[in-house]
Amino acid sequence: MSNFNRNEQLKALHKKRKAITQEKVDKAIQRLIKAQKPINFNSVANESGLTKATLYNNKDIRERIETLRHQQSQVPTPSQVKREMDENNKDAIIASLKRKIKRLEEENKELREKVKINYADIYKQI
Template identity: 70%
Template sequence: MSEYDRKSHLEKLHSERKANTRKKIDEAIQRLIRSNKSINFNSVSNEAGLSKATLYNNSDIRERIETLRNQQAQVPTPAQVKREMDENNKDAIIASLKRKIKNLLEENKQIKEQVKISYGDIYKKI
């Protein structure tokens, strides 16, 4: 019977578990990127089904997540872009609304004149 080497067996199991963990993390990050979600320790932990301690304790994984998180922080979110567009365009929007109000007031005035004329025609017929 061959000798059982417990140490090599444990090293093999450990390396398999490590590879499986890396695979889960890589897939989770890819899913987060594809769905345009934020990448941070919480989101990767939830998506991969691993503890945050695992992510923090592994230095290269920790560095990767921090790098991705910093890259995303530099890119403005759609809400920020929309807010900036609104602030930049608010003067144009205000001017457009003022023109619309002026046109509506003029139209309202014309309709009131037509109603007066119509009432006068109706009164003459009576």
């Protein structure tokens, strides 16, 4: 037992725990990215099973989460993209609907004329 050095054992244990924590965070972030969920301290803490304090206190993890959170805020969400597309395509949609209305009105007018002719034929037969 003379070879037992408490400081070295504590350093090794600390290094091992730090590696396990880093691995949990990496896997949690990968799952969040695959699920297209927002990356923030709450979501990473919930997904990894670690406390938020652990995430905030570890400088490397904190910087990574803040960077990813900032990157996600820069990318437009699908609803924002859809809204922009709707605004850009609004005039084209309106023009298309106007053409459809005009075509249906003409068709309706033709059908009314045919109905008048058919009523006239029926009236002549009576």
